[in-house]
Amino acid sequence: MCGIIGYIGERQAQSILxxxxxxxxxxxxxxxxxxxxxxxxEVYKDAVRVNELVKALPKIDGIAGIxxxxxxxxxxxxxxxxxxxxxxxxxxxxVHNGVIHNYQKLKEQLSxxxxxxxxxxxxxxxxxxxxKHYQGNLEEALEATLHEIEGSYAIAAxxxxxxxxxxxxxxxxxxxxxxxxxxxxxxxxxxxxxYTNRVIYLEDGDVAVIxxxxxxxxxxxxxxxxxxxxxSWTVEDAQKGGYEHFMLKEIHEQPKVIRDxxxxxxxxxxxxxxxxxxxxxxxxxxxxxxxxxxxxxxxxGKYIIEExxxxxxxxxxxxxxSYTQQPLARTGIxxxxxxxxxxxxxxxMRRLKGAGKKVIVINNVVSSSxxxxxxxxxxxxxxxxxxxxxxxxxxxxLMALYWLALSYSxxxxxxxxxLVMELRQLPRKVQQILDNAEEIAECARYxxxxxxxxxxxxxxxxxxxxxxxxxxxxxxxxxxxxxxxxELKHGPFALLGINTPVIAIATxxxxxxxxxxxxxxxxxxxxxxxxxxxxxxxxxxELADLVISVPKIDAVFSPVTNAVALQLLAYxxxxxxxxxxxxxxxxxxxxxxx
Ligand code: AGP
Numbered sequence: 336m337c338g339i340i341g342y343i344g345e346r347q348a349q350s351i352l353x354x355x356x357x358x359x360x361x362x363x364x365x366x367x368x369x370x371x372x373x374x375x376x377e378v379y380k381d382a383v384r385v386n387e388l389v390k391a392l393p394k395i396d397g398i399a400g401i402x403x404x405x406x407x408x409x410x411x412x413x414x415x416x417x418x419x420x421x422x423x424x425x426x427x428x429x430v431h432n433g434v435i436h437n438y439q440k441l442k443e444q445l446s447x448x449x450x451x452x453x454x455x456x457x458x459x460x461x462x463x464x465x466x467k468h469y470q471g472n473l474e475e476a477l478e479a480t481l482h483e484i485e486g487s488y489a490i491a492a493x494x495x496x497x498x499x500x501x502x503x504x505x506x507x508x509x510x511x512x513x514x515x516x517x518x519x520x521x522x523x524x525x526x527x528x529x530y531t532n533r534v535i536y537l538e539d540g541d542v543a544v545i546x547x548x549x550x551x552x553x554x555x556x557x558x559x560x561x562x563x564x565x566x567s568w569t570v571e572d573a574q575k576g577g578y579e580h581f582m583l584k585e586i587h588e589q590p591k592v593i594r595d596x597x598x599x600x601x602x603x604x605x606x607x608x609x610x611x612x613x614x615x616x617x618x619x620x621x622x623x624x625x626x627x628x629x630x631x632x633x634x635x636g637k638y639i640i641e642e643x644x645x646x647x648x649x650x651x652x653x654x655x656x657s658y659t660q661q662p663l664a665r666t667g668i669x670x671x672x673x674x675x676x677x678x679x680x681x682x683x684m685r686r687l688k689g690a691g692k693k694v695i696v697i698n699n700v701v702s703s704s705x706x707x708x709x710x711x712x713x714x715x716x717x718x719x720x721x722x723x724x725x726x727x728x729x730x731x732x733l734m735a736l737y738w739l740a741l742s743y744s745x746x747x748x749x750x751x752x753x754l755v756m757e758l759r760q761l762p763r764k765v766q767q768i769l770d771n772a773e774e775i776a777e778c779a780r781y782x783x784x785x786x787x788x789x790x791x792x793x794x795x796x797x798x799x800x801x802x803x804x805x806x807x808x809x810x811x812x813x814x815x816x817x818x819x820x821x822e823l824k825h826g827p828f829a830l831l832g833i834n835t836p837v838i839a840i841a842t843x844x845x846x847x848x849x850x851x852x853x854x855x856x857x858x859x860x861x862x863x864x865x866x867x868x869x870x871x872x873x874x875x876x877e878l879a880d881l882v883i884s885v886p887k888i889d890a891v892f893s894p895v896t897n898a899v900a901l902q903l904l905a906y907x908x909x910x911x912x913x914x915x916x917x918x919x920x921x922x923x924x925x926x927x928x929x
Contacts, residue, residue: 336718337418337432338362338404339509340526341491341500344517344547348400349392355519355526356402357385361574361581362432362522363406363719365702366417370428371397372493378428380417398547399498401491403430406719409438410455411702420459422466423451427473427494429465431458432522433487433507434599434716441483460484465492474501474544478556481505481542487595491520500545504537511535511543511550513563518545524566525574532566580916582722582810586902587769590762592727593895595716596734597758607713607738610667613693618743619665620647624656624683626926628725628805629671629732634798635894636669636736642795642891643740643754653683654929661690669739670696673720673728674925675703682929684708697735699728713739722917723924724809726902729802730765730895737892757889761896764886768899771884772907775900778865778881779907782836788813789827789837789862790901791820791853793846799894800840803901810909810916820846820853831860838904840897841868841875844890854878865904867897 338359342348352369367388368380373396381388385404403418410416419428435441438457441464446452450463461480468479473494487506493499502509502520512519512527512534519527520543524534535550537543541559543552552559578584600607610618621640623633630652637648651659653670662668668687672680675698684694685708696709699717706712715731737758744751768775782788788807792800801817808815818827820839831837837857841850851874857864858878866879869887876882883904885896909916 336362336406338522338526339430339432339489339491339520340402340522341400341430341493341502341520341545342517343399343498343500343545344514345398346517348397349395351530352400352402353385353389353392354529355521356404358525358529358574359404359522360385361525361719361721363404365407365412366405367403368417368419369400369402370419370421370430370493371395371400372495373397375495376421376426376428376493378419378421378425380419381414382412382417399493399500401428401430401493401500407701408434408714408716409457416454416456418458420454420456420462422462424466426496427462427465427469427492429458429462429490429492431461432489433505434595435460435484435488436486436598437484457486461490462492471496473497473499474542477501477503478542489522498546501542502537502545503542505539509537511537511545513550517547518550520545523576528566528569534564534566535561536564537561579910580722580906582724582726582906582916585720585722585727586899586906588718589727589730589899590766590769592717592731593734593762593765596731597738599714599716600735600738607735607742608669608695608711610693610695613695613710614664614667616665618646618667619663620649621667621669622662623648623650623669623671624653624680625671626653626677626679628729628802629673629680631798631802631805632729632732632736633669633671634801635733635795636671638795638798639736639740639891643744643746645745651683653677653679656683657686662687662692668692668694670694670705670709671732672696672703672705673699673717673725673732675700675705676925676927678927678929681705681708697732699731720924723919723922724806724905724916726806729898733895754889754891757892760888761892764888764896765899767886768896768903772903775883775903776907778883779904780911781881782813782865782904783811783908783911785834785836786813787830787835788815789823789831789835790815790817790840791823791837791857792817792840793820793850794844795891795894796840796842796846796897799897799901800838802898803838803840803905806902806905807908809919809922810905811912811914812919813908820850823853824856828856828860831857831862833861833863836863836865838901839864839866839879841866841872842890842893842897843869843872843887844893851878867900
């Protein structure tokens with residue numbers, strides 16, 4: 336997720352572009368750059384944040400320009416990979432947010448036609464394709480380019496020959512900001528609120544030509560009229576997309592994160608990880624290592640791999656790895672880290688590498704330290720996660736683990752087909768839970784008065800009970816513990832009673848009947864019980880004090896739907912208790928100390 340901006344008007348564009356870009360850095364901040372159009376195109380870019388770029392920039396004339404703040408997907412953060420990207424003549428400049436899936440093929444084709452590429456990015460094929468199709472009209476050249484690229488994009492292009500910005504949108508947000516004898520384009524509203532609050536939202540397939548005093552929009556070659564919206568948000572509000580907290584915004588981004596992450600893997604020709612090629616050994620078992628929420632994703636990964644790949648999977652806390660048995664030669668090793676900067680996980684990876692092991696990392700930040708230590712990186716597409724409490728990154732990590740297991744699965748073809756079908760349903764099912772948030776908020780209002788809470792689950796949802804407890808602890812400051820439901824009777828039962836509510840994950844899989852027994856045992860000890868159950872589960876309705884219903888889905892995917900529901904429960908409980916949700920005390924988004 337990057338931020339793009341464009342300006343055309345009567346004022347000097349440079350400072351306006353930079354100011355707008357600073358407002359977009361919540362979307363990505365590993366590089367930044369601008370291109371200004373006057374008699375020619377001048378580009379300045381580097382792997383720095385906007386405030387550093389401002390310091391390094393000479394004064395450049397130009398009343399039209401484009402800018403970009405980057406969240407690297409293809410090619411590490413560097414000066415050459417930063418946007419804008421240009422064609423061979425340097426006369427066409429482009430900024431892009433999204434992923435071009437077929438860029439490799441296009442790059443090969445264009446190279447054979449003599450185009451010279453300088454970066455590792457997917458985006459750079461766009462200005463070269465525009466150049467290939469350019470006959471003096473930028474929007475026609477862009478339209479022709481759009482017919483060749485596959486993927487998601489918000490694109491803005493300029494050329495020195497024509498006083499206009501040309502933009503296109505598909506599966507990435509793009510707006511037009513309307514001013515007085517000046518106009519803007521941007522990935523999101525926050526960027527332009529200092530200059531205008533009159534906004535047009537572009538739809539998928541829209542291609543727009545923006546001049547200082549005119550905007551025309553086409554879709555599928557036909558002129559389309561668009562409604563103008565008046566925005567009443569503050570800039571800070573807008574960065575949250577109108578949500579009160581980044582945590583809630585990021586929870587609501589999960590259907591898209593699932594689509595983007597799976598979309599990436601589905602488009603890959605080869606499996607997302609090739610253990611045997613890396614270690615030269617057949618894969619016999621796996622070791623997963625991580626911390627915090629990523630550790631809980633690894634624990635879910637254990638159940639997924641053991642059920643689908645039918646090989647043993649061991650999970651270790653990264654901070655404990657050095658005190659445990661070294662993995663064997665035929666062990667596939669996967670580290671999981673959202674930030675890629677967690678010291679415990681990096682040390683564990685270095686220790687394994689030091690022992691001659693090959694390590695794959697599942698990571699959300701391109702070119703993080705972890706991706707540089709690893710022998711191979713599986714990137715997830717959660718985009719920048721601002722709230723300290725990890726939510727969308729957890730779901731994205733599970734997508735990587737599902738795809739990894741499916742690409743090594745030993746299940747029969749009909750089971751495989753039905754699993755892939757169910758996986759495609761996941762974004763819609765998660766959206767159902769988000770649409771049903773009020774029911775969860777009601778449970779949160781009930782839960783907020785307690786100081787001790789237990790979460791219980793069985794099988795693949797035992798780690799989800801751990802994650803639910805971690806989320807509640809982190810953001811609401813309630814002391815919460817997650818347990819395998821079978822463990823309660825071995826001690827924690829002593830703490831049950833009217834002041835210790837229990838959240839039970841009652842997914843109707845092979846653990847359901849035993850879970851019902853455990854729920855009755857909890858009720859017998861007077862603990863209030865909130866159950867997570869698939870809709871129309873009348874039995875649970877009889878037993879539980881409150882029910883959070885989640886859509887029915889194949890049990891192997893239920894950790895996703897259950898986790899999203901528990902993220903919302905933690906969020907609304909923290910809100911009820913007036914906690915500083917995005918920045919809980921004593922915590923950091925990336926723990927860079929041991
Ligand atoms: C989760 O909400 C916390 N922010 C924390 O437990 C986090 O998951 C842990 O520090 C690991 O971070 P990583 O995924 O960036 O390595």
